[in-house]
Amino acid sequence: MRSAIVTHVLDPAALLAEVSAARHGAAVVFVGTVREVNDGRAVTGIEYRAYAPMAERELATIIHEAAARSGGADIVAEHRMGRLGLEEASVVIAVAHPHRAPAFDAARYVIEELKRRVPIWKREEYVDGTREWVDPTAARTPESVAGPPRAG
């Protein structure tokens, strides 16, 4: 179980190797990458920023939650910071588990909770040279309307 906010290029194969073990029969790797289009605008790159100490803490909490729910998953997650070009990986989550269903569920849980709870922001750069902080709560696409957590 390991998670980190990093500035280096992400290596999905290394994270997969890190969770692999003979007790597991399945591994799922999720990779988030910089897409050339967002909300219909042509993107040239994304700058990621984080409230690093809290992001590391929250991400660690999430992967431990996922591991506990799954009953035995090994999970490694890294989120990259800084300026990323098209196709570059911003986040990699690797999960291994004796069985495939919990491996899929844990990987999905980590990315969904990461997007909901881990304090990371991104500024998109567009072909016209402008750039903008992305606000998923204001986005027009139906998939991004889920809001952030309200603390109790």
Added chain:
Amino acid sequence: MRSAIVTHVLDPAALLAEVSAARHGAAVVFVGTVREVNDGRAVTGIEYRAYAPMAERELATIIHEAAARSGGADIVAEHRMGRLGLEEASVVIAVAHPHRAPAFDAARYVIEELKRRVPIWKREEYVDGTREWVDPTAARTPESVAGPPRAG
């Protein structure tokens, strides 16, 4: 879109690279590996066999079904044949899609349908030197009771 029944060592990173593209924002890689224990017996290796021409055809059908359902996924899948040792990958499925939910769903669809429809068999080798063809329809674990397809 590519699928194959192969005899070489599988390379998840190569398959991930094969589906990656700037139009995608998410990739999911599923890796099935040889586990050291099955139904409580210590396993030392697994021999995979296929009805290769039908397996290739059925696997190709499945990834095209998954791509069509997902609306735009790129998918590559390889299943290895022959004798595999512990921790070795028997199957790798790489999916990329503009969005993460369809990427997860497509990867899951391919492995579930592969296990249901693609004519592949495995003979487990146990620590006591014996070996046995695995019959998931006779297995004691609740997760493996789903039967194969009945043709109409």
Added chain:
Amino acid sequence: MMQVTALLFASYAEHLGRDAVSLELPDGATVDDVLRHLAALPGGDRLPPEPLVAVNLEYAARGHALAPGDEVAVIPPIAGG
């Protein structure tokens, strides 16, 4: 009469001691006729009564009518992945 080939795999091939059987069947024969012939061979009693079958690489029902040269695969419980 027509000739078809039955293919056997994995545990089924071991039960019958071979992985292919050539059969002469009357015109209009079905998958069911192939299964009956196989069941009558030495070891054929170890095949299940209703195995999964594919004809020319496609899953087929027991009543599927065969044509000369068809490849009839008798498919043990699938265990890929």
Added chain:
Amino acid sequence: MMQVTALLFASYAEHLGRDAVSLELPDGATVDDVLRHLAALPGGDRLPPEPLVAVNLEYAARGHALAPGDEVAVIPPIAGG
């Protein structure tokens, strides 16, 4: 009186032209008091009325009572992944 630090990020830091603000608050002050102070700064009117807040790296409600030295992070809409 006590001193706390408010942290601003991304678009919020741009609205206020800074990423940290030191505040002197009366004992018993809450997250709400920090938000009121920030709203009164130049550019503070561009903060939303109810932003997400964390105190010492944990999400906290508006009524959360602060202690001396607390780090109060005002968190813009999360966009990781």
